[in-house]
Amino acid sequence: MVNPTAAIVVIGDEILSGRTRDANMHHLAGVLTEAGIDLREARVIADDADKIISVIQTLSQEMDYVFTSGGIGPTHDDITADCIAKAFARPIDIRDDARRILQDYYDRTGVALNEARLRMARIPDGAELIENPVSGAPGFILENVYVMAGVPRIFQAMVASVLPGLTGGTPLVSRAVDIHKGEGDIAPVLTQLAEKFPKLSIGSYPFQREGKFGSNVVVRGANSQEVDQVIASLKEQLL
């Protein structure tokens, strides 16, 4: 069985300008790996409507799941919801269910639900809302696209809330071993094992500790017995 595939689209000028270091991609990568969903691609794009629309259309065709992060707040540069609606040719307007959630949230916190905040109730027709336990304003699911907030704490809460609804695959087993040799010395053994176990992913990541080079070798795959076999073989040949 092949695992479901996914992409994440991080939307926001602030990542591309270097102001902010993205955290959502890394968080989602870990969560999906555990769920047996293959994150195949991540893209960071600017707050540019044409770009957002075309990237969403492309990835929603290519992948089982597409996750977006950013651009669903109350300000003028928050254009993600409208772009997603356009990408799927759906009408979009302030929706009563979303407005009610915002009204409840702002009533509780004693803040006015003004025109700007009402923008966050703009949800495409047919989309399912994603709960936001942190700051009220919901995300949404349209087709296979999961539209979530950019603020990491809210993004993480939304991921947690949609996760049970995703169809996961076989979670990959991952084991690692540190070899105190340079990558160039262990490469032949890695190549040999990669050829012998074509279904496993064998990666090596060089490090330097106390002036000495080493490699962290990570073996990943659905078959834990094979993974263990490769780790044992690495230890036998290289430690």
Next chain:
Amino acid sequence: MVNPTAAIVVIGDEILSGRTRDANMHHLAGVLTEAGIDLREARVIADDADKIISVIQTLSQEMDYVFTSGGIGPTHDDITADCIAKAFARPIDIRDDARRILQDYYDRTGVALNEARLRMARIPDGAELIENPVSGAPGFILENVYVMAGVPRIFQAMVASVLPGLTGGTPLVSRAVDIHKGEGDIAPVLTQLAEKFPKLSIGSYPFQREGKFGSNVVVRGANSQEVDQVIASLKEQLL
């Protein structure tokens, strides 16, 4: 004048599996912004030859500069150099100039230049080498594609070495002000200013400190007088 455009392609399964949090994208974003080069897009893709080739072909057409990170080491999953050669239909083999650099480096460090390490001397015909002061093995420039290592320390050294050769644009001036109000309260003022100064980018980034919401408003643009004017107006209307 329009600033030159750029994209970065981060190549490596380890980022998409969540093992490693990317640092190179964030580093490059800051450096390019200072140089007046617009980073328009970042992609993270797996060690998959077809994908690497097609992404490089697409982005090298769309952008003035493309930077890659990762996949130029000595192991079986280091396929970036061969993919770049294929993307531009160039022959690739072990090149004497690169071999000499490796030989010098390994002679100095007393390590054998074996077959695996020689892979790192595979450079496409016509490419210009990028110096690697950290671990010897060079990156290279082919057409408008800058091929660099994934290890952050090496990536950063390579960026520093190619930077003087890039044609920069007008560096953007960036100023920020913290407003201790929620985004929903300041949105109308931001919208008004964004309409009045269409060449500036005005972004707001919500934060929460000691239980209170606030927004960090960042104003960016080539015209520093306009940027200052907007910041003054924000302070006058919102502080």
